[in-house]
Amino acid sequence: xxxxxxxxxxxxxxxxxxxxxxxxxxxxxxxxxxxxxxxxxxxxxxxxxxxxxxxxxxxxxxxxxxxxxxxxxxxxxxxxxxxxxxxxxxxxxxxxxxxxxxxxxxxxxxxxxxxxxxxxxxxxxxxxxxxxxxxxxxxxxxxxxxxxxxxxxxxxxxxxxxxxxxxxxxxxxxxxxxxxxxxxxxxxxxxxxxxxxxxxxxxxxxxxxxxxxxxxxxxxxxxxxxxxxxxxxxxxxx
Amino acid sequence: xxxxxxxxxxxxxxxxxxxxxxxxxxxxxxxxxxxxxxxxxxxxxxxxxxxxxxxxxxxxxxxxxxxxxxxxxxxxxxxxxxxxxxxxxxxxxxxxxxxxxxxxxxxxxxxxxxxxxxxxxxxxxxxxxxxxxxxxxxxxxxxxxxxxxxxxxxxxxxxxxxxxxxxxxxxxxxxxxxxxxxxxxxxxxxxxxxxxxxxxxxxxxxxxxxxxxxxxxxxxxxxxxxxxxxxxxxxxxxxxxxxxxxxxxxxxxxxxxxxxxxxxxxxxxxxxxxxxxxxxxxxxxxxxxxxxxxxxxxx
Numbered sequence: 001x002x003x004x005x006x007x008x009x010x011x012x013x014x015x016x017x018x019x020x021x022x023x024x025x026x027x028x029x030x031x032x033x034x035x036x037x038x039x040x041x042x043x044x045x046x047x048x049x050x051x052x053x054x055x056x057x058x059x060x061x062x063x064x065x066x067x068x069x070x071x072x073x074x075x076x077x078x079x080x081x082x083x084x085x086x087x088x089x090x091x092x093x094x095x096x097x098x099x100x101x102x103x104x105x106x107x108x109x110x111x112x113x114x115x116x117x118x119x120x121x122x123x124x125x126x127x128x129x130x131x132x133x134x135x136x137x138x139x140x141x142x143x144x145x146x147x148x149x150x151x152x153x154x155x156x157x158x159x160x161x162x163x164x165x166x167x168x169x170x171x172x173x174x175x176x177x178x179x180x181x182x183x184x185x186x187x188x189x190x191x192x193x194x195x196x197x198x199x200x201x202x203x204x205x206x207x208x209x210x211x212x213x214x215x216x217x218x219x220x221x222x223x224x225x226x227x228x229x230x231x232x233x234x235x236x237x238x
Numbered sequence: 239x240x241x242x243x244x245x246x247x248x249x250x251x252x253x254x255x256x257x258x259x260x261x262x263x264x265x266x267x268x269x270x271x272x273x274x275x276x277x278x279x280x281x282x283x284x285x286x287x288x289x290x291x292x293x294x295x296x297x298x299x300x301x302x303x304x305x306x307x308x309x310x311x312x313x314x315x316x317x318x319x320x321x322x323x324x325x326x327x328x329x330x331x332x333x334x335x336x337x338x339x340x341x342x343x344x345x346x347x348x349x350x351x352x353x354x355x356x357x358x359x360x361x362x363x364x365x366x367x368x369x370x371x372x373x374x375x376x377x378x379x380x381x382x383x384x385x386x387x388x389x390x391x392x393x394x395x396x397x398x399x400x401x402x403x404x405x406x407x408x409x410x411x412x413x414x415x416x417x418x419x420x421x422x423x424x425x426x427x428x429x430x431x432x433x434x435x436x437x438x439x440x441x442x443x444x445x446x447x448x449x450x451x452x453x454x455x456x457x458x459x460x461x462x463x464x465x466x467x468x469x470x471x472x473x474x475x476x477x478x479x480x481x482x483x484x485x486x487x488x489x490x491x492x493x494x495x496x497x498x499x500x501x502x503x504x505x506x507x508x509x510x511x512x513x514x515x516x517x518x519x520x521x522x523x524x525x526x527x528x529x530x531x532x533x534x535x536x537x
Contacts, residue, residue, distance in 0.1 A: 047493075052498060061483055085422050086419065087504050090428075093411070093496075095395045096493065099399045102395065106371075112478075126395070129366070147356075148350055148359050157352055168281065172278065174320065174357045175355045181361070182356060187360045226322060228357070230321070231320075234274075
């Protein structure tokens with residue numbers, strides 16, 4: 001992880017503690033302190049990981065409201081294979097834990113914290129919904145894997161031949177895995193390449209982040225999700 | 239409202255709306271006649287629906303103005319695609335200008351529609367943000383759950399974002415369905431054919447006992463209507479207070495304590511036991527009224 005931290009923040013510019021699949025701390029980006037909350041090792045998000053994330057968000061909101069400084073940007077560094085699949089977590093109501101994380105993101109946003117996600121590994125399905133997709137802006141590093149389900153599994157469930165899915169995936173971004181597809185649909189703002197200066201990209205991202213949800217409009221502009229914005233507008237204006 | 243008893247579980251999405259709201263009060267927005275279907279299903283030669291599996295509109299319930307959405311579980315398992323999700327999200331945004339007493343979401347969905355999985359996942363995250371924004375503006379959102387698909391996947395998360403969750407005994411809430419867990423982790427982890435076990439993990443009674451659902455009602459739509467109108471009455475008198483650091487800290491402590499207390503639990507029997515039920519085998523058959531009374535004595 002330290003290599004990613006160094007490239008994102010510069011060496012010596014971060015103070016992050018890793019505990020298993022979870023890490024948190026602070027880093028300096030563009031001369032300003034940001035709060036870092038992340039997962040690694042392709043973490044399966046379970047109730048305790050969700051509690052860790054929520055706890056770090058609430059702590060940040062609490063700290064920044066008790067002293068007179070402008071609310072810090074919260075940076076989610078995402079790597080998740082999805083939600084934990086277990087009877088135990090279902091019994092606890094894992095969906096409720098994920099909803100709680102979303103509530104905490106919403107509070108932070110209303111308290112003028114900007115929320116920025118950087119996907120440094122996988123961002124999959126329910127795990128991504130809980131951790132990452134609720135940010136104001138989402139960026140993907142070169143190796144980022146973003147998906148709901150791979151095409152073989154999708155073929156099995158939908159009974160659509162795998163070969164047909166592969167062909168259709170060439171022309172439509174709506175079901176096939178890939179950060180590029182999420183970019184076209186407006187859910188990933190930028191794809192950062194190996195050659196990019198991530199520190200500079202991040203500093204610029206943090207300055208330009210606003211709290212509005214413009215993803216549907218972005219998806220329409222980029223041609224990957226052309227119905228979401230007009231249908232929602234149709235309902236609003238009816 | 240129809241006076242004869244209609245079973246919520248068996249009713250269609252449209253019937254649920256008509257039995258829930260005041261007679262002749264429902265106006266559909268973006269009705270099937272406009273044929274906003276999913277182009278993604280069509281491209282995969284899968285059947286489409288003229289309302290993409292969700293009905294949205296305005297109505298009144300006992301005179302209270304509401305916006306209402308109802309998912310059709312019989313179309314693709316109520317799953318959320320691009321159009322379906324945009325209708326729900328648009329309805330939440332509409333609440334900001336129309337200021338209804340509440341937005342009612344009749345959830346009957348397994349979550350993301352796999353045929354357009356990326357679009358569905360993004361749509362649900364947009365819906366999540368929209369639900370939170372609506373509540374932050376002081377407008378409550380109610381989830382009503384009692385259909386065959388329950389509230390799973392992303393819609394299970396949406397359900398738990400809602401201000402109130404009204405559920406029937408057959409209603410289920412969760413994240414990953416038992417079949418998915420069994421397929422990936424094996425039958426020893428979760429036997430999806432053990433209906434009693436499935437019910438003790440995800441069913442209406444265990445969710446109510448744990449406080450994840452705020453009302454447990456009978457299968458009759460009239461019971462959903464009564465509970466909804468009582469809740470509307472409550473919010474018409476006292477405006478919803480948006481969540482703040484104090485309220486979320488309380489919610490956080492409760493969830494953290496639950497995870498700690500039940501760190502090895504794998505069966506809902508313990509939840510019934512801890513909420514004061516002595517006859518653990520009898521809970522399943524217990525009439526709703528008695529069940530609620532029992533919880534009332536404990537709470």
